[in-house]
Amino acid sequence: xTDREFVSEISRGNQQAFKLFVEKHxxxxxxxxxxxxxxxxxxxxVAQEVFIEVYQSIxxxxxxxxxxxxxxxxxxxxxxxxxxxxxxxxYLDNIESLIITDxxxxxxxxxxxxxxxxxxxxQTEKARILHQAVNSLSANQRIxxxxxxxxxxxxxxxxxxxxxxxxxxxxxxxxxxINLQKKLYYYYKKNN
Amino acid sequence: xxxNNIHRNLIFYLEGDLTREKRExxxxxxxxxxVCRNFAANLTSALEIIEKEKRPQMNSFLYTRIQEKINNxxxxxxxxxxxxxxxxxxxxxxxxxxFGIFAGIKLGTYFDSKYVSNVPELQIEAYYxxxxxxxxxxxxxxxxxxxxxxxx
Numbered sequence: 001x002t003d004r005e006f007v008s009e010i011s012r013g014n015q016q017a018f019k020l021f022v023e024k025h026x027x028x029x030x031x032x033x034x035x036x037x038x039x040x041x042x043x044x045x046v047a048q049e050v051f052i053e054v055y056q057s058i059x060x061x062x063x064x065x066x067x068x069x070x071x072x073x074x075x076x077x078x079x080x081x082x083x084x085x086x087x088x089x090x091y092l093d094n095i096e097s098l099i100i101t102d103x104x105x106x107x108x109x110x111x112x113x114x115x116x117x118x119x120x121x122x123q124t125e126k127a128r129i130l131h132q133a134v135n136s137l138s139a140n141q142r143i144x145x146x147x148x149x150x151x152x153x154x155x156x157x158x159x160x161x162x163x164x165x166x167x168x169x170x171x172x173x174x175x176x177x178i179n180l181q182k183k184l185y186y187y188y189k190k191n192n
Numbered sequence: 193x194x195x196n197n198i199h200r201n202l203i204f205y206l207e208g209d210l211t212r213e214k215r216e217x218x219x220x221x222x223x224x225x226x227v228c229r230n231f232a233a234n235l236t237s238a239l240e241i242i243e244k245e246k247r248p249q250m251n252s253f254l255y256t257r258i259q260e261k262i263n264n265x266x267x268x269x270x271x272x273x274x275x276x277x278x279x280x281x282x283x284x285x286x287x288x289x290x291f292g293i294f295a296g297i298k299l300g301t302y303f304d305s306k307y308v309s310n311v312p313e314l315q316i317e318a319y320y321x322x323x324x325x326x327x328x329x330x331x332x333x334x335x336x337x338x339x340x341x342x343x344x
Binding site for chain 1 (some may be wrong): 206228241242246250257258259261319
């Protein structure tokens, strides 16, 4: 189905078309939400909100940009809003997830190698530091980095989503990588 | 190639974003420098975390849950309740602020100097509250002639 067909059918309430749309884009949306939220459960919650927003607002879609661009913008905004609302709770949740292994964030070894618990702790700690470093980037650097690294979007696609130029996106991603590297370097230097 | 230069370019090296010449330089340096090699290993494992997060386990019931939420969403009443709730909070805050200002003015009026001067008990209280009369140093400092008195 083309974008126009999706818009037309979902606006009419065609559930089959909406289901196709969700199945086509769910992985991309989950990846973006995971990039911001670093927690699979939260990422899924926000992804649901994204598709609900699409369903409710599809009639307002003007067709100025691609449907996927619009969808990605909603995913970014919903993720950022979620982070703002849950800043305090997320902090407590991260501390809890370090202690209670049932509630995990991505980064832990999935096979849960109980023979080497130190390895699990090390992996969790590395993931936590990485997430902290990514979250400490400026808003635009973080958005462009996540869209590029997590959803493998091209610079051109990111420029459309962020409503900016290609060269601006190149610069943002370049600086994001440098800053990320710097933060990780200071952390590893301090701990080694 | 110095270590600082390596650290600036390491992430680009690991992602294959450098020219061949620069890649060879960094590769040669990493072969010799343990510190940079360790950092490269740490950075690689950090990037691997991202690669892992990019492969989430998809929930096959995602669409079902979305559909459930949409079906349970009561458009009309929810819209009204949401609008009312959004309006109520700033109105309540405004009421509290106005009440606070009004209460403060009333309280201040209660301790008005005229009123105080007419009520003996309050005069005694005001006397003790105003300790400038007891402290000659402060009174002296406040005096306009203080500077000239001291100089002379």
